[in-house]
Amino acid sequence: MxxxxxxxxxxxxxxxxxxxxxxxxxxxxxxxxxxxxxxxxxxxxxxxxxxxxTPWLIVGLGNPGNKYHGTRHNVGFEMIERISQAEGISLNTIQSKALIGIGCIGEVPLVLAKPQAYMNFCGESVAPLAVYYRIPLRHILLVYDEMSLPNGVMRLQPKGGHGQHSGIKNVIAHLDGHSEFPRLSIGIGNPPGTMDVKAFLLQKFSSVEREQMDEALDQGVQAVRALVLNGFSQHIRRFNLGQKYKYHKV
Structure with missing residues (x-):
């Protein structure tokens, strides 16, 4: 070929x-x-x-710096790192305020990106990268943390709203209000009791939660690979269904 x-x-x-x-x-x-x-x-x-x-732009949302490494709000960064390792794509270039890596999954070219502006300003990286590489909305995949899902449960969708997520809001704003792009949301659960939301987001995982998240990230790599190679196929529908009942005991 x-x-x-x-x-x-x-x-x-x-x-x-x-x-x-x-x-x-x-x-x-x-x-x-x-x-x-x-x-x-x-x-x-x-x-x-x-x-x-058609190339893909896969962007993990998070905050740069050691202070935020391993926190709940940075699981988007962790997913990009897992994909980078699994596919042998080096994150070695700074462009549009983002750390990026360029490679491919199978024969499909892609750009991996970790915006280095903080979460609330990540759209400053996403929009320019999409324009520079001429990547259509349907091939911009955002990966981010989601409090409405249990820890380690994921959902892969072709489009959606912002769900009050500050990073998604900023991306939509920089894409001229368009939200018709795929997203992989990674559940981190809700704050316990009356715990402050910001404190919860910047908290690291417990040992049990960390184990669940590591397993989820490995599953996420496989889901992203299936999406890039085959689009929103039956495989993705099965993935979402399996995630929905992930912790249900029969």
Missing amino acids: QVMLHSGSVPRTSTCPPQSLRRPGLRPQRAVPAMVRVSAVMSDGDKRFEVEF
Whole structure:
């Protein structure tokens, strides 16, 4: 099978990731990227079997710095790190106020990102990265913590609202009010008793909760891989159903 990269109207042979998704360095200037379209064609050139790939932007929401490492509010960062490790994608470039890595899952190119502005300003990274790499809304996946779900329970959706999540609100605002992008929410549970919400979000997990979260992150990597390769297929519906009844005992 031959992989072709189409930029404008001039195709050229390429391997994943394509050249237009490999732009190292700080604050690229005056770059006008072409729309990226990657296609796989059978070696005999039979166009009937051509498959096109649109890149993905996968963004984990969190706060930078050791102070926030391992806290409930940073599980989005943890998921990006797990995907990075599983797929061999190095997070080694700063662009648009985010630490990014460029690689692929299978033949599908993607950009992994951890915004380095704080949670309330993460849209300052998401929108410019999406514009720079010409990634459509339907391929911007946000990964974030969700208090309405039990600890370690996840939900993968093609779109939704902000659910009062400050990071999601900021992303939507920077995407001109559009919210039609996929999201992977990772449950962290609710604050116990009268505990302050902010204190709860910046708290680290108990040993039991940490074990649940580590298992969930591994499951999340598999779900993200299935989404990138096959879209919102039956596999994703089964994943969501399994997560819904994750802790139910028969």
